[in-house]
Amino acid sequence: MISQRTRHCLRLIILSLVGVAFLFPLAITFTNSFMSEQEILNNYGVRLIPQEVTTIQYRTLAEQAVFITQLSNSVHITVIVLFGNLIISLLTAYGFTCWKWKHKEVLFFVYIVVMLMPLQAVLVPNFIIADQLGITRTHWAIIFPGIFAPFGTFVLRQTMKAIPTANYEAARLDGAGEFSIFLCIVIPQIKSGIAALAMLVFIDYWNLVEQTIIFIRDYRMLPLSVFLSHIGEGHMGLIFAASSVYMAFPVMWLIFGQRHLQKGIKLSGVK
Numbered sequence: 001m002i003s004q005r006t007r008h009c010l011r012l013i014i015l016s017l018v019g020v021a022f023l024f025p026l027a028i029t030f031t032n033s034f035m036s037e038q039e040i041l042n043n044y045g046v047r048l049i050p051q052e053v054t055t056i057q058y059r060t061l062a063e064q065a066v067f068i069t070q071l072s073n074s075v076h077i078t079v080i081v082l083f084g085n086l087i088i089s090l091l092t093a094y095g096f097t098c099w100k101w102k103h104k105e106v107l108f109f110v111y112i113v114v115m116l117m118p119l120q121a122v123l124v125p126n127f128i129i130a131d132q133l134g135i136t137r138t139h140w141a142i143i144f145p146g147i148f149a150p151f152g153t154f155v156l157r158q159t160m161k162a163i164p165t166a167n168y169e170a171a172r173l174d175g176a177g178e179f180s181i182f183l184c185i186v187i188p189q190i191k192s193g194i195a196a197l198a199m200l201v202f203i204d205y206w207n208l209v210e211q212t213i214i215f216i217r218d219y220r221m222l223p224l225s226v227f228l229s230h231i232g233e234g235h236m237g238l239i240f241a242a243s244s245v246y247m248a249f250p251v252m253w254l255i256f257g258q259r260h261l262q263k264g265i266k267l268s269g270v271k
Contacts, residue, residue: 026247033057033240040236057241066220067231067242074223074246077139078205081146085201086194089152094182096153097160098168108157111150123214130215141215146205152197159193160186203250 027048032040034057035050061067096108114122122145130141163186171181187194212226219227224246231242 026251029240029243029247033237033244035237035240037235037237040240057237058245061231061238061241061245064231066227067224069220070222070224070227070231071245073139073221074206074208074225077142077146077208077223078202080143081205082198082201084143084147085149085152086198088147089156089197090182090187090194092153093156093160094186096157098178098181098186111153115150115154119210123210126211127214136215137217137221138215139221142205142208142211145211146201149201152201155197155200156190156193159190163189199253202253206250 031048031050034053034055035043035047036052036054036056039047039051096104126141126145127136130136130144135141135144167185168181171185176184207225208223209225212222216222216226224242228242228246229239231238
């Protein structure tokens with residue numbers, strides 16, 4: 001029989017090896033961004049510790065207007081979708097959770113069906129609607145579907161359902177309006193769910209690929225996620241530096257919000 005301590009050690013070793021396997025590409029990308037071009041080529045890009053640290057790639061990258069443009073495009077799209085989706089999802093989830101109205105569950109079922117549909121199935125309808133609105137080949141063709149995506153409503157509704165109904169009834173008996181209930185009772189109790197949704201939306205739209213390929217034709221409007229491989233034009237040092245900058249935003253976002261992400265997903269019941 002294997003003792004409990006031995007099983008714990010084996011589990012820890014296996015998880016550590018899996019963690020190293022996942023982190024190794026990120027570490028290689030970061031450390032190679034501080035190597036000279038010649039050193040990267042000599043070591044085939046797999047050396048972990050640079051022989052001589054240099055920041056010339058980052059200086060060259062900062063001087064490239066196209067990189068700054070692509071980075072600002074990514075920030076522009078992600079930030080607008082993030083805040084827009086949070087606002088719409090909060091209000092919609094509150095209506096589905098706290099208000100009693102006819103056919104509420106039927107409409108929410110439609111939300112779930114749309115949420116479960118693959119991206120490829122909704123790209124054509126999105127393109128047709130964007131064309132009718134005259135926003136094709138602009139960022140708004142990507143931003144509007146992101147703002148009204150049903151996933152946020154689903155996550156926050158599941159989180160709000162964990163709040164006891166007695167809280168709403170007591171607030172209404174005390175004369176609180178719907179806005180006061182939403183702002184003073186609901187929001188403080190679902191902060192973890194909001195933080196989890198914010199991180200998931202940020203990661204999703206920071207890594208945009210398919211939507212931008214369909215809607216955007218001007219390379220100057222592309223986000224960094226699509227244009228990243230063309231930044232260095234064959235110069236590995238620049239590619240590693242650009243990749244490090246690109247991945248720094250979501251990595252820091254997840255590091256600082258990991259606790260909220262775990263708690264929020266647990267409360268929402270999302271698997």
